[in-house]
Amino acid sequence: MALRRARHEFWGDGPAYRAIGGFTYHRLAATAPEHEVETHTHDEAHFVLVLSGGYKSSARDAPPVSRTPLLVFNPPGTTHRDRFHEGQGSFLAISGGYERGEGPAVRVLDPYAIWTAHAVAAQFDRAAPTPLAFDGRAHQLVASVQPLASDEARRAARPPSWLRRVFEMSFTADDPELCVADLAREAGVHPVHLARVFRRYLHCTPGELLRGRRLERAAAMLGGGTASLAEVACAAGFVDQAHLSHAFREAFRATPARWRREVARIQDGGVPAAQSG
Known part of the structure; x- marks a missing residue:
């Protein structure tokens, strides 16, 4: 039976949580090694915004491990073993505000929702944040997963219409050589303006997004097949195997070969070995 978690229970530690209106807010640092995170069920709906680190989520559309902006919505009754x-x-975890029935956990691919969640996280650094700074944005997040709810809130301060298109393009395009110029051309804007809008709403540059996508693509290929490291490097858009290995070690503190072994061990039902850098 899965462990049940209340709205204040997360595997993390950080500033005292905020309870405002029908929501609670936590900004936390992960505290538990991967193997200590058990399969568990959340009774209440909640959002998780990854602020740093690689997050492993079973949510729909989530990568095997994140290296790009990641906002996950978990509806009531979500059972998973998501972990860092x-x-x-x-x-950042935001609980409450969503009372509909159970459904699948999903990656939220709305740049405005990602920006909104980052704006909530930033409130923890303010000496005296106003309740509305939390509550209003929390309702905007709920609106992002309830398309028919609060259309007025969703329209307020929206990013340019092209941002979602190019954001999704980075996930759906098959071309491993996709570059910032391609995204700018698709958006119909100058690359400098593209970078400015990305930084505002997604808290990363277009180049960081594309590099992260290559790493995510490589991680998925390493965990799901027998392609050689050279083949994975080519298919994921790296110059060569050495380039892949260097980027992988820098991002995940593991070589591609070691990553493949760990994924195979987990898929076989084993417990991951202690990580040692």
Whole structure:
């Protein structure tokens, strides 16, 4: 039977939570090694915004491990074993405000929702944040997963219409050589303006997004097949195997070969070995 978690129970530690209106807010650093995170069920709906680290989520459309902006919505009754790679990372959790029935956990691919969640996280650094700074944005997040709710809130301060298109393009395009110029051309804007809008709403540059997508693509290929490291490097858009290995070690503190072994061990039902850098 899965462990049940209340709205204040997360595998993390951080500033005192805020309870405002029908929501609670936590900004936390991961505290538990991967193997200590058990399969568990959340009775209440909640959002998780990854602030740092690689997050392993079973949510629909989520990568095997995140290296790009990741906002996950978990509806009431979600059962999962979502956790941070090597137990290291930080996140924002917002619970409450969603009373509909159970459904699948999903990755939220709305740049405005990602920006809104980051704006909530930033309130923890303010000496005297106003309740509306939390509550209003929390309702905007709920609106992002309830398309028919609060259309006026969703229209307020929206990013340019092209941002979602190019954001999704980075996930759906098959071309491993996709570059920032391609995204700018699709958006119909100058690359400098593209970078400015990305930084505002997604808290990363277009180049960081594309590099992260290559790493996510490589991680998925390593965990799901027998392609050689050279083949994975080519298919994921790296210059060569050495380039892949360097980027992988820098991002995940593991070589591609070691990553493949760990994924195979988990798929076989084993417990991951202690991580040692």
